[in-house]
Each structure stands twice: as C-alpha cells, then as structure tokens.
Amino acid sequence: MDAHKEIEQxxxxxxxxxxVLxxxxxxxxxxxxxxxxxxxxINFSTLFLTLPNIVI
Known part of the structure; x- marks a missing residue:
C-alpha cells in the first residue's frame, strides 16, 4: 500500500x-x-473517592 492510501486509511x-477518543x-x-x-x-462512592483530581 502506498503512503497516500495508508494516510487515507x-x-x-x-x-x-x-x-471513543x-x-x-x-x-x-x-x-x-x-x-x-x-x-x-465497585460502587459509586468508592469509585468517586479514588478519582485523582477531585477535591472534597
């Protein structure tokens, strides 16, 4: 496959x-x-407490 087709793909x-991204x-x-x-x-409250950027 040539470079142009690879870029298109x-x-x-x-x-x-x-x-998704x-x-x-x-x-x-x-x-x-x-x-x-x-x-x-895992429940929501436990999950919430593991978040790195949350200030409570």
Missing part, C-alpha cells in the same frame, strides 16, 4: 474512533473506566 480509522479524553473518566474494568463490583 488512517484518517478513516481515526474518524471511526473519534467518539473524545470520551476517553477526560482524565477522571479514564480513571473511572479503568477502575470499573478492574473491579466490576
């Missing part, structure tokens, strides 16, 4: 992933998703 792939752009959201993936039984 990359642009297409990137466009298809845009919503936007959703994961927030550091707290990333942290919450990772914690939920690691611990499926």
């Amino acid at each position: 990359l642009a297409t792939d990137f466009e298809q992933c845009r919503k 936007i959703a994961l752009g927030d550091e707290n959201r990333q942290h919450m998703i990772l914690e939920m993936m690691k611990n499926k039984s």
